[in-house]
Amino acid sequence: MTHEQKxxxxxLVVAVVAYAAYVVxxxxxTDAHPLVDVRYVGPLLWSVGAAIAASIVVEIAIGVANPKASRVVDERDREIGRLGEHVAQSFVVIGAVAAMLMAMVDWDTFWIANVIYLCFVLSAILGGVAKVVLYGTGVPRW
Structure with missing residues (x-):
């Protein structure tokens, strides 16, 4: 397994776990209060920060566990990375458009922030799944 595949x-795993922790x-x-009254900003920021930190720590740990592993990125890795990012970007656009429309009709900031965060997470998941599948099946030749 290449470094980029790892x-x-x-x-992928960190995105799913961090978002699940945020939802919990x-x-x-809630304590029987409406969702819009829930203090969500702290958990959202902690979730994002913890996800970034966890990714860094796990990548370092894997590097320490196998220090002689090659970190060379070849053409296949670059192509898989590019395709994965192209696939994932659709959810970033969907989230931005949804948030813009929600702001235009004066939805509560809770919903706007959460749709943006959800779409970022879906983007990370979709991009991760695409990359993992491409590493397993190979890059299609058009």
């Missing part, structure tokens, strides 16, 4: 797996943290805070 990185794709790490980021927000759900715990």
């Amino acid at each position: 990185r794709a797996w790490i980021r 943290a927000v759900a715990i805070r």
Whole structure:
């Protein structure tokens, strides 16, 4: 397994775990109150920060565990990275358009922030899945 393939797996797993933890943290805070009244900013920021930190720490740990592993990025890795990012970018656009429309009709900031975060997470998941699948099946030749 190449270093880039390991990185794709790490980021995929971290995105899912971090978002799940965020959803649980927000759900715990509801206490029979409407969702829009939940204090979500702290858990959202902690979730994003923890995801970034966890990705870095796990990548370092894997590098320390196997210091002689090659970190060379070849043409196949670059192509898989490019294709994965192209696939994932659709959810970033969907999230931006959804947030813009929600702001135009004065939706609560809770919903706007959460749709943006959800779409970032879906983008990370979709991009990660695409990369993992491409590493397993190979890059299609058109």
